[in-house]
Amino acid sequence: MLIGIMGGTFDPIHTGHLVAAETALEEAGLDEVWFMPANIPPHKPNTPLASPDQRLEMVSLAIDSHPSYRAVDVELTRGGTSYTYDTVTRLQQLYPDHRFHYIIGADMVMYLPKWHQIEKLSEMVTFLGVGRPGFDIDLEALPSHLRSRIKLMTMPAMEISSTDIRERIRNGRSIRYRVPESVRLYIERSGIYGS
Numbered sequence: 001m002l003i004g005i006m007g008g009t010f011d012p013i014h015t016g017h018l019v020a021a022e023t024a025l026e027e028a029g030l031d032e033v034w035f036m037p038a039n040i041p042p043h044k045p046n047t048p049l050a051s052p053d054q055r056l057e058m059v060s061l062a063i064d065s066h067p068s069y070r071a072v073d074v075e076l077t078r079g080g081t082s083y084t085y086d087t088v089t090r091l092q093q094l095y096p097d098h099r100f101h102y103i104i105g106a107d108m109v110m111y112l113p114k115w116h117q118i119e120k121l122s123e124m125v126t127f128l129g130v131g132r133p134g135f136d137i138d139l140e141a142l143p144s145h146l147r148s149r150i151k152l153m154t155m156p157a158m159e160i161s162s163t164d165i166r167e168r169i170r171n172g173r174s175i176r177y178r179v180p181e182s183v184r185l186y187i188e189r190s191g192i193y194g195s
């Protein structure tokens, strides 16, 4: 099986994540996409506002009806900082018959050289890069060994981020359609980001 891992903080999950996953599923011919919330995302300055359980719950609600999507809690149960190299090493041990691709937005593509053990990791997965408004992908600026391990996907520009969702909630603005309805209702009921 060919698996695309959609790793993220998902604080909260939004339609940008879902369209990125669907684009990769279709364009790279993936069998499944595994949505994997990070426990402690490396290199993010702030702790997520939602707890690990809440982020996993929102992911599960968002992907509920999709036959090829799964929510995977390996990073949450491992605890500590969620280095992707450690995660993929573990997944390859657990699922020796699977191949793994890793889906990332344009901001992360240009940040790859800073990832933990990136030389080894880039031998283990192919990165599927999707465009994101405000972030240019310049493959020429990346080291050649990395460049050859990235496939670019064509995704409609979606100017949407978890930061923007949280800010909208703080300002009493609508998040309808920016997140799946089930996630919107969960956020409203739980009051995670304020009311």
Ligand SMILES: Nc1ncnc2c1ncn2[C@@H]1O[C@H](COP(=O)(O)OP(=O)(O)OP(=O)(O)O)[C@@H](O)[C@H]1O
Pocket (backbone or CB within 6 Å): 007, 008, 009, 010, 011, 016, 017, 020, 103, 104, 105, 106, 107, 108, 130, 131, 132, 133, 158, 159, 160, 161, 162, 163, 164
């Ligand atoms: N609108 C988007 N278009 C394409 N890729 C996206 C989009 N939003 C997030 N991603 C990608 O999804 C992955 C997980 O992102 P993450 O959960 O940190 O969301 P975020 O919206 O970037 O969060 P925040 O605003 O809190 O930093 C990253 O690889 C990121 O680049």
Ligand SMILES: O=C(O)c1ccc[n+]([C@@H]2O[C@H](COP(=O)([O-])O)[C@@H](O)[C@H]2O)c1
Pocket (backbone or CB within 6 Å): 006, 007, 008, 009, 010, 036, 037, 038, 041, 042, 043, 044, 082, 083, 084, 085, 108, 114, 115, 116
């Ligand atoms: O392993 C690393 O060094 C590394 C550095 C930055 C990001 N990541 C992973 O990339 C995914 C997206 O990161 P983020 O910060 O945009 O949520 C998430 O699963 C992180 O664990 C991984």
